[in-house]
Amino acid sequence: xxxxxxxxxxxxxxxxxxxxxxxxxxxxxxxxxxxxxxxxxxxxxxxxxxxxxxxxxxxxxxxxxxxxxxxxxxxxxxxxxxxxxxxxxxxxxxxxxxxxxxxxxxxxxxxxxxxxxxxxxxxxxxxxxxxxxxxxxxxxxxxxxxxxxxxxxxxxxxxxxxxxxxxxxxxxxxxxxxxxxxxxxxxxxxxxxxxxxxxxxxxxxxxxxxxxxxxxxxxxxxxxxxxxxxxxxxxxxxxxxxxxxxxxxxxxxxxxxxxxxxxxxxxxxxxxxxxxxxxxxxxxxxxxxxxxxxxxxxxxxxxxxxxxxxxxxxx
Amino acid sequence: xxxxxxxxxxxxxxxxxxxxxxxxxxxxxxxxxxxxxxxxxxxxxxxxxxxxxxxxxxxxxxxxxxxxxxxxxxxxxxxxxxxxxxxxxxxxxxxxxxxxxxxxxxxxxxxxxxxxxxxxxxxxxxxxxxxxxxxxxxxxxxxxxxxxxxxxxxxxxxxxxxxxxxxxxxxxxxxxxxxxxxxxxxxxxxxxxxxxxxxxxxxxxxxxxxxxxxxxxxxxxxxxxxxxxxxxxxxxxxxxxxxxxxxxxxxxxxxxxxxxxxxxxxxxxxxxxxxxxxxxxxxxxxxxxxxxxxxxxxxxxxxx
Numbered sequence: 001x002x003x004x005x006x007x008x009x010x011x012x013x014x015x016x017x018x019x020x021x022x023x024x025x026x027x028x029x030x031x032x033x034x035x036x037x038x039x040x041x042x043x044x045x046x047x048x049x050x051x052x053x054x055x056x057x058x059x060x061x062x063x064x065x066x067x068x069x070x071x072x073x074x075x076x077x078x079x080x081x082x083x084x085x086x087x088x089x090x091x092x093x094x095x096x097x098x099x100x101x102x103x104x105x106x107x108x109x110x111x112x113x114x115x116x117x118x119x120x121x122x123x124x125x126x127x128x129x130x131x132x133x134x135x136x137x138x139x140x141x142x143x144x145x146x147x148x149x150x151x152x153x154x155x156x157x158x159x160x161x162x163x164x165x166x167x168x169x170x171x172x173x174x175x176x177x178x179x180x181x182x183x184x185x186x187x188x189x190x191x192x193x194x195x196x197x198x199x200x201x202x203x204x205x206x207x208x209x210x211x212x213x214x215x216x217x218x219x220x221x222x223x224x225x226x227x228x229x230x231x232x233x234x235x236x237x238x239x240x241x242x243x244x245x246x247x248x249x250x251x252x253x254x255x256x257x258x259x260x261x262x263x264x265x266x267x268x269x270x271x272x273x274x275x276x277x278x279x280x281x282x283x284x285x286x287x288x289x290x291x292x293x294x295x296x297x298x299x300x301x302x303x304x305x306x307x308x309x310x311x312x313x314x315x
Numbered sequence: 316x317x318x319x320x321x322x323x324x325x326x327x328x329x330x331x332x333x334x335x336x337x338x339x340x341x342x343x344x345x346x347x348x349x350x351x352x353x354x355x356x357x358x359x360x361x362x363x364x365x366x367x368x369x370x371x372x373x374x375x376x377x378x379x380x381x382x383x384x385x386x387x388x389x390x391x392x393x394x395x396x397x398x399x400x401x402x403x404x405x406x407x408x409x410x411x412x413x414x415x416x417x418x419x420x421x422x423x424x425x426x427x428x429x430x431x432x433x434x435x436x437x438x439x440x441x442x443x444x445x446x447x448x449x450x451x452x453x454x455x456x457x458x459x460x461x462x463x464x465x466x467x468x469x470x471x472x473x474x475x476x477x478x479x480x481x482x483x484x485x486x487x488x489x490x491x492x493x494x495x496x497x498x499x500x501x502x503x504x505x506x507x508x509x510x511x512x513x514x515x516x517x518x519x520x521x522x523x524x525x526x527x528x529x530x531x532x533x534x535x536x537x538x539x540x541x542x543x544x545x546x547x548x549x550x551x552x553x554x555x556x557x558x559x560x561x562x563x564x565x566x567x568x569x570x571x572x573x574x575x576x577x578x579x580x581x582x583x584x585x586x587x588x589x590x591x592x593x594x595x596x597x598x599x600x601x602x603x604x605x606x607x608x609x610x611x612x613x614x615x616x617x618x619x
Binding site for chain 1: 449450452453454455456457458459460461464465466468469541545548549552553569572574577580581584587588590591592594595596598599602603
């Protein structure tokens with residue numbers, strides 16, 4: 001087991017390193033540079049030249065990459081190139097809590113709603129209830145988050161006079177105000193995720209229901225509720241949790257749109273800012289952070305699957 | 316069954332039931348699946364609207380009618396007009412073109428590349444496999460939208476650039492699935508016997524492995540069409556995809572919903588409904604088409 005984790009851990013590290021090369025090349029291949037972006041701040045020409053040298057932006061690309069890599073391996077992600085006096089690490093520390101809360105709330109929602117719906121749908125297979133639940137979840141995979149969000153904002157305001165707060169307040173300062181601005185975006189992301197959770201739970205439960213030990217449990221006179229809750233759900237939960245870990249990358253993608261729409265200062269909306277201001281360091285920092293988060297979640301999911309199923313470990 | 320028949324030498328004719336012809340079987344297949352009928356109808360309607368957009372649209376989608384700005388749905392403007400007085404119905408009709416073209420072309424390109432790379436990966440193995448796997452793992456470790464933003468900033472805006480970028484996202488997903496399938500198929504007895512008979516790798520690939528991987532590729536691709544449409548919508552919504560006044564392609568459903576176009580939305584809330592509903596239906600159609608094709612092409616995959 002330890003060998004398996006170590007092997008997968010090294011592989012994940014290599015993936016993140018390849019991501020850094022791809023992102024570095026893409027950022028530098030795009031037209032425009034951070035110094036030109038600074039022109040909008042009306043900085044004199046001489047100062048700009050000094051800035052170019054300070055950033056080392058005119059050095060050959062391999063030199064710039066190795067410098068960045070060396071600093072990063074020492075834990076220094078560098079300065080934000082657009083906003084003076086801000087390090088990439090401090091921007092990440094400021095914005096990650098927003099994204100993390102969004103992720104946590106939507107995973108919570110999709111687990112609390114998706115798993116029970118999946119179980120009900122499987123236990124009542126081919127009834128009207130099953131069809132209704134399936135249609136709702138199939139729709140959840142097709143509805144664009146940016147549309148659902150726009151409609152909720154517009155009609156929420158129109159019909160109920162409801163408006164989400166414009167200014168972000170951290171959870172620990174004012175939990176009520178904070179949740180006011182988070183519940184809607186979390187619900188939208190959660191609905192997408194919920195559909196996936198529900199579909200996987202349903203098929204996992206249907207799979208388990210076919211086993212002999214379920215027949216035995218029923219034959220010895222257990223109530224159907226006990227069979228489903230104790231014998232089916234626990235066995236079906238493991239593959240579902242593994243699948244959830246692999247969805248983190250899609251959730252992170254969803255946060256870009258949702259944070260943009262609801263004016264939340266998280267990683268997603270900051271990546272938009274980094275892109276438009278050509279802030280190389282910030283963009284690299286964000287993508288590296290997000291990729292690390294993704295491979296860690298995938299690794300955790302795989303380890304959970306391996307821990308519960310010895311056959312996986314040997315592959 | 317075939318073993319019994321050949322072993323017995325003769326077949327008991329009374330036991331053989333006549334298998335209905337292909338059209339009858341197809342009709343039965345569809346009638347048992349209302350969702351299949353639904354998905355095929357949506358995709359067909361979408362294709363028709365896209366192909367006949369100039370005849371269906373009542374106005375030019377990017378012509379501005381300042382006098383009629385933000386007017387509600389009426390006989391002249393079925394879906395009303397936006398803040399510049401552009402006809403929303405005509406825009407929604409032309410949006411079908413962009414969505415369909417982007418979805419289909421990006422998926423076709425990505426699937427083609429992914430199939431070739433997946434086969435190379437599985438059949439050649441070694442360093443080529445390692446390199447391709449690392450690259451696809453890396454692309455899949457980034458959220459698609461962020462990778463699209465980065466590639467888009469290199470290529471620039473415009474429909475064909477969005478298609479190229481999306482094809483890059485689609486490729487690793489397909490290559491991974493194809494690789495897995497080829498790896499298991501190449502151990503199959505019939506591939507081994509072909510190899511013993513002297514068939515070269517190219518022949519084995521083309522005649523024995525590719526046809527057996529095809530159902531899986533088609534099913535994967537049909538679901539990816541929907542995802543590609545959603546991604547294009549999100550990208551255009553963020554203002555990074557197809558510009559909202561593109562002279563050739565006119566407008567994308569995603570850019571119709573972008574916040575700067577919806578500034579006066581309190582006076583015309585209905586503008587938010589149509590493009591998003593159209594996109595949802597289109598994606599739903601392709602997702603369900605994927606389910607239908609899976610049932611039709613490969614019974615073993617049912618219910619997965």
